[in-house]
Amino acid sequence: MPGEKAFRVLLAALAVGFVVAGIALVLAVGGPRDEPTDTAAPTGGEPDFGPNVTILDPTMTGDEIRSAVDPVFDAQETNQFGERRDAILLKPGSYDATIDVGFYTSVLGLGLSPDDVTVNGQVRVDAQWFDGNATQNFWRSVENLAVAPGADANRWAVAQAAPMRRVHVRGALDLYPSGSGWASGGYIADSKIDGLVSSGSQQQWFSRESEFGGWEGASWNMVFSGVSGAPPQSFPDPPFTVLGATPAAREKPFLYVDDGGDYRVFLPDLRRDSSGASWTGGETAGTSLGIDRFFVARPTDTAAEINAALDRGLNLFLTPGVYRLDETLTVERADTVVLGIGLPTLVPEGGVDAMTVDDVDGVRLAGFLIDAGAENSDVLLRVGGEGSDARHDSNPTTIQDVYFRIGGAGPGRATTSLVVDSADVIIDHIWAWRADHGDGVGWDANTADTGVVVNGANVVATGLFVEHYQRHQLVWNGDNGRTVFFQNEMPYDPPDQDSWRSEGEDGYAAYKVADGVTRHEVWGGGSYCYFNVNPSVRAARAFEAPDVPGVRFHGVLTVSLGGNGSIVNVVNSTGATVSAEWTGPSSVAVYP
Structure with missing residues (x-):
């Protein structure tokens, strides 16, 4: 039997062994994803944000x-x-x-x-x-x-x-x-x-x-x-x-410098039924993260390097520049922040989707542009996956100042720009744009069916700008959706009516609420036509929705810009026609 001193050494060694084994087990199952083990930015101080x-x-x-x-x-x-x-x-x-x-x-x-x-x-x-x-x-x-x-x-x-x-x-x-x-x-x-x-x-x-x-x-x-x-x-x-x-x-995350000179990102809290600026009554409620919790990406970083950083549990800070992606950026961890400054631009190549987000709590996407590549992408940004049914009402995903562009800077194609499958998402100021001018523009050049498809329930949109897509601009399939402000121009360039027809009717409604939806509400929506390639083109309506008590529109209108083309009705079969004879606006204060 060993002596007392030797016995203590043996116990200590066993304890260290148990701790090491426990750490190994934690690492084997992935560990706490919100505690990254490495970083692309220094702890404190001023990161290298690049030359721009x-x-x-x-x-x-x-x-x-x-x-x-x-x-x-x-x-x-x-x-x-x-x-x-x-x-x-x-x-x-x-x-x-x-x-x-x-x-x-x-x-x-x-x-x-x-x-x-x-x-x-x-x-x-x-x-x-x-x-x-x-x-x-x-x-x-x-x-x-x-x-x-x-x-x-x-x-x-x-x-x-x-x-x-x-x-x-x-x-x-x-x-x-x-x-x-x-x-x-x-x-x-x-x-x-x-x-x-x-x-x-x-x-x-x-x-x-x-x-x-x-x-x-x-x-x-x-x-x-x-x-x-x-x-x-x-x-x-x-x-x-x-x-x-x-x-x-x-509110959108923002970069700031603390009293010690360290860079941090502030994450404002969720508010419901709110009014007024978040900061005028005192400090904004929320939390913050040090910049060392972010992978500070530069345009020279590859998609594989960015995905590896996300897999390590880091958030993503996009510095100014154009990022060419040969694989999809994948956000899998709850509460991940993807924040850009200076309009960093993601360009998917080879037909990949630009970014996907799993059906998890609290992801924040803010401050970047996705520019479609020359080879068609199915979806530029997808939040959640098909069949997502989890609730996220206490910690929703937010999409803020995220923009989509099909053509303009060059050839670009994407079937759908944004698909929201997750429930409770807040879409706060997006512009989905199929280019009407610039390079790579034409009915058969910058092809894109739909700007936004919402499949998740209880999604709130505040500030939807969606323009020039070749079918419906927006399709809302999820129940209990709410939109505050919608701005749209229909495609300028349908060559003829037969090329732009939905289910036997003239054109496509800009804002379509699916037939199975029982609750939906819109406040403040405008849709305009400017069919300058062929002014004889018509759209049967701008807003299309099931006639049920829970689906309501407040303050919606249509305009024929310069009398180039016609929109026959505003909502379903309600609202006067705008055309060369009367350009509008044609307004519907409340429907039904």
Whole structure:
């Protein structure tokens, strides 16, 4: 029998052996996926975001700021279909500057509150590059900062895919270009505008969870959800559709720098039946993750390398650039965050799907563009899988500022852009676009059937922009869906009526609620036709739905743009025809 000392050594060795065996067992079954074992970013400090991220700090002089930001705008002002991507990050402090925002540019404050970063001047978008026409001011953003424009209003003259989020404008805000040219946007969320918001020539606009000093202007479709200072409900004259609260909202994740100088990503909490900006009453409720919990991806990283990082339990931070994918990015872990800055662009090659998300809780997808490749993809982004039936009401997946493009930058094909199979998903500001201009554009060139298909139950959409697909723009199969704001243009280019016909009827409804749906509700929807290839083309209706008590529409309309083509009815067989004889808008305040 060994001595006492030897016996203690033996027990210690056995204990270590049991611990090692236990660790091995945990690793064998996968371990806690939210505790990654390695990272592509340093713990703390400033990560390597790549050459197209410009970081400003308040010690910089005005000349230094101009020399940093002006070249970005010079490169991006007219770069509608180029491959350059940029982000401008402002550390907490005050800046005397005017920052012009061009294509594929994000301007982001790095404070925990928008008021931690103040730009004394403007963060602005105008349209002089396009002769004062702002209808093509796409793909840009401003987030998480304050702007003090002085006596002049800050100008944010944008169209689709150009959100203003979590911004404090200490003054007035104009949403139209100087000279009052055309505009067709747009989206504001989680913001505070101290002065008057003027929509001017904007054809439509969606504002959510914000606080305005007032609002003036109306064209066709202005929708407000959870906005204090919004005008009263009055659709169709003027065409204001107003909800006192939003059914479900969870604000977009954002990058910030903590008091120790470390970079982190803040994850706001879910809110239901909410109104007003999340931050004006104090700190935004939520949690945060260190940047070391993310794989900080660069465009040179392969799809296999990104998937390996996701498999290790890391979240994904996409820096500016174009990512060419030869395999599908797969998100399998609950609560995974995929966040991009500077409009990082995923291009699937060889006909693969760009991204799939398993039917799990709490995934957050935000801030990137998926550009279809030359070989047809079945689906660009799928959330959940066929037959998904789990509930995620306490921790839904969110899709925010995620955009889809078929053609324009070159040949592109995809049958469907977004398929949502999971329940309880929140879709918050997307633009699914089959290109009507640019390269690789034509009825037989950039082919795409449908922009969005929703199969999951209890899905909420706040800000759906879906345009130019060759069949239904959107098909909603899941029960108890709710949409607040829908903007659509039907395809411009059907060559003739026989090429664009659904089940024996003229054309395809833009927004189709499937026959088996028993509950569905829409607030504020516009669908427009511009059949410029063949103006004799007609669509039987813009909105199609079963006639049951639980399916309702509020504030929907149609327009024939320039009288190019006809939409016979607005919803089912209700609503007057728009055509060359009368271009509209044709409005239905409530249906049924």
